[in-house]
Amino acid sequence: MSKYGVIAKFDNPQSLVHAAEKVRDEGFTKFDCHSPFPIHGMDDAMGLKRSKLGYVIGAMGLTGALFGFGLQTWIHSIEYPMNISGKPYFAYPAYAIITFELMVLFSAFGAVFGMMFFNRIPRFHHPVFYSEKFSDVSSDAFYVSIEIDDPKYDESGVIDFLKNIGGTEIEVLTDEN
Amino acid sequence: MSIKSKALIRAEKLLPGNQDFTSITDDIAGVPEQKKTPIQWWLLFGLSLSLLSIFVGSVGFLIWEGTGIWGINNPVFWGWAIINFVWWVGIGHAGTLISAILHLFRQNWRNAINRFAETMTLFAVICALVFPGIHVGRIWVAYWFLPLPNQMGMWPNMRSPLIWDFFAVFTYFTVSLLFWYTGLIPDLATLRDRAKGLKKKVYGFFALGWRGGNRQWQHYELAYLVLAGISTPLVLSVHSVVSSDFATSVIPGWHTTIFPPYFVAGAIYSGFGMVMTLSIIARKVYNLGHIITVEHLDKMAQIMLLTGCMVGYAYSMEFFVAWYSGNPYESFAFVNRALGPYWWGYWAMIFCNVVVPQFFWFEKYRRHIPFLFITSILVNIGMWFERFVIVVITLHRDFMPGAWAMYNPTMWDVAIYLGTFGLFFTGFLLFLRFLPMVSIAEAKLVLPESDPHHGDSHE
Secondary structure, eight states, X not given: OEEEEEEEEESSHHHHHHHHHHHHHHTOOXXXXXXXXXXXXXXXXXXXXXXXXXXXXXXXXXXXXXXXXXXXXXXXIIIOOOOSTTOOXXXXXXXXXXXXXXXXXXXXHHHHHHHHHHHTOSOOOOGGGGOTGGGGGGTTOEXXXXXXXXXXXXXXXXXXXXXXXXXXXXXXXXXXX | OOHHHHHHHHHHTTSOSSOOHHHHHHHHHHHHHOSSOOHHHHHHHHHHHHHHHHHHHHHHHHHHHOGGGSSOBTTBOSOHHHHHHHHHHHHHHHHHIIIIIHHHTTOGGGGGTHHHHHHHHHHHHHHHHHHHHHHTSOXXXXXXXXXXXXXXXXXXXXXXXXXXXHHHHHHHHHHHHHHHHHHHHHHHHHHHHHOOHHHHHHHHHHXXXXXXXXXXXXXXXXHHHXXXXXXXXXXXXXXXXXXXXXXXXXXXXXXXXXXXXXXXXXXXXXXXXXXXXXXXXXXXXXXXXXXXXXXXXXXXXXXXXXXXXXXXXXXXXXXHHHHHTOOHHHHHHHHHHHXXXXXHHHHHHHIIIIIGGGGGGSHHHHTOHHHHHHHHHHHHHHHXXXXXXXXXXXXXXXXXXXXXXXXXXXXXXXXXXXXXHHHHHHHHHHHHHHSOSSOHHHHHHTSXXXXXXXXXXXX
């Protein structure tokens, strides 16, 4: 039975944002705020940096565009020059469409799989799932979780702190395996 | 009452009644969780399955016998298959418009219908992809479309609009699928948390272990925004590329620069018609009138009015340019559309696409549900005729009168077209039964309580 951390419930989006600000100001770094939908302004309240996902998508998009243009150039100029109604072999304006489509296709893969990478999903065994009540978070509940890995973590101190900032139904999560 | 205050009152009514986060979850997730499937669902599903069996049988016979079973013949080699392809792709476009473009414009009313519309896109594009696939005749070499190294040392011609089209529609399908699935992840987590036993395992598998933490939402929201951002030019490109299948040819009536925007407007018009048809049925069968409200139908009717007028403008501009160009072949092609042997197809198109949407200038008609239901079906009949006009009427009389002929579809053309409805509705009904038809997470964002500043004083 290893411990994972502490979760505390808050009433609504406003109190979750205020709680996040207090947890951030207290100096915690390994914490998260769980909600049924994304809350506007929560990134600042938690002190999160801007997502790096954009760079991944940009790089993938560029790769797709270069691959698309390169593939067409290679096919018609080098590998299989085909004279069709006298059109030039290197007909670069005609390559625009497939270059664009492959850029979009690669960017979309970058967006979805990059998101999964940054979010560390799929992951089916997270300790928050050992809490019965936590599952309401996908419907109508708002939770703060503070992990045991946090340098400032001290179980009784964290519980008192979460109580002070208005958390209810405080639970210590234990990994049952 | 000023227009502005009226609009504000409307915005608040998007989710009428005393709804909160819990009731939204219960209402939407309650549909796939139903113990007893409604009898209407079984009736519709039975009908869809029988149409699907017609599809399987007629496509099977087509593959066995060849495209000779269709009515295509000299000079009309692009018959119903291409009409249906363009028609189904066009229907799909409204889904992407609703989910991507309206998301970028922060039109929150879309949150009630976007899941719906995206699913419609997926199945409509599958139906569309069937047609070029079977139209090649030798379906077992359809993979020659792909730039795959092969022992013949042969490559596709990347300068051809038909290959552009293949890449565009294939990319469109893949990106739509990714967008749809990304939107589903939080909702699958909701279903996972409410389900038990095997269902919990299946929903849980696809929910990927979503925990709703803001560290996840942060990347998720960016991914969703970027997907919306890249889907927007993509959807505009797809129908533009479809139109270049026609516009890059030298056939009078096809060789025009107005085709790309005109095809895109028509696609959105027909797609909204289909979203309207489907949502009127679903809100009735599942009693979701408080989530998909008359307000949403009204807004969709307004977009249909706009795009219908754009299509009407394109029809008249084509005629003007045909006359103004001074090209006798071009002029003849258009006179032949309106007054030739297929005049009924042209005027059916004008009636459904130009005359019918004019009723939407009036609020009374935009909020009259039986009227909306009938017009939404007329819209799609009209858009089918538009493609009939473009494909068949243009081809049947081109330059040389000696090469003119009439086009006669066979029962197999009809059977395959009807069959794709089976394919479409079977998929759509399975979606309605097992997945949340409205985005649970996004529907909550419409509630004022979801704003973290709700209740703060603004004095």
